[in-house]
Amino acid sequence: MPIRTASARWQGNLTDGSGTVRTGKGGLEGNYSFKSRFEEGEGTNPEELIGAAHAGCFSMALSKALADAGSPPTSVETTARVHFDKTDAGMTVTRIDLETVGDVPGLDEAEFGRFAEGAKANCPISRLLSAAAEITLTARLS
Structure with missing residues (x-):
């Protein structure tokens, strides 16, 4: 069976930084941040x-x-x-x-x-x- 991959890149500190997540084949890509994870901000988590x-x-x-x-x-x-x-x-x-x-x-x-x-x-x-x-x-x- 194939091995599935995904990646994430985070820039900056926890509360003011931001990041991007991406599946290996590029089917999904999204931005994430402290606000999208711990509050109700735009983006995914x-x-x-x-x-x-x-x-x-x-x-x-x-x-x-x-x-x-x-x-x-x-x-x-x-x-x-x-x-x-x-x-x-x-x-x-x-x-x-x-x-x-x-x-x-x-x-x-x-x-x-x-x-x-x-x-x-x-x-x-x-x-x-x-x-x-x-x-x-x-x-x-x-």
């Missing part, structure tokens, strides 16, 4: 990028599981809300709330929920992050 990675991985895993079971989805849309809190250890990602909505013809809500729980337990990014943060899931059909 590492926690949003973790959320995007988690939502993307989860959506793909759920789509695959549904298709493998004979219920291919028309769409799966997932939002990840990453909680970044001050703890005794310092700033920490403490919880990620996944919310997914699927358009899956012929599947009922309970079946969809079971597939979603399986994807939450088995997508590679969930497995990575669950060691350090609680992951919650809300799943519904559109």
Whole structure:
């Protein structure tokens, strides 16, 4: 399997500096700063990028599981809300709330929920992050 890369460049001190993050193939590039990370300033931040990675991985895993079971989805849309809190250890990602909505013809809500729980337990990014943060899931059909 290929090794994936990303890079970041930071210039200046913590509160007045600024930076750029970029994925290895150039698919994503964004500016970040103290204000975009710890306040509500313009730009992205590492926690949003973790959320995007988690939502993307989860959506793909759920789509695959549904298709493998004979219920291919028309769409799966997932939002990840990453909680970044001050703890005794310092700033920490403490919880990620996944919310997914699927358009899956012929599947009922309970079946969809079971597939979603399986994807939450088995997508590679969930497995990575669950060691350090609680992951919650809300799943519904559109």
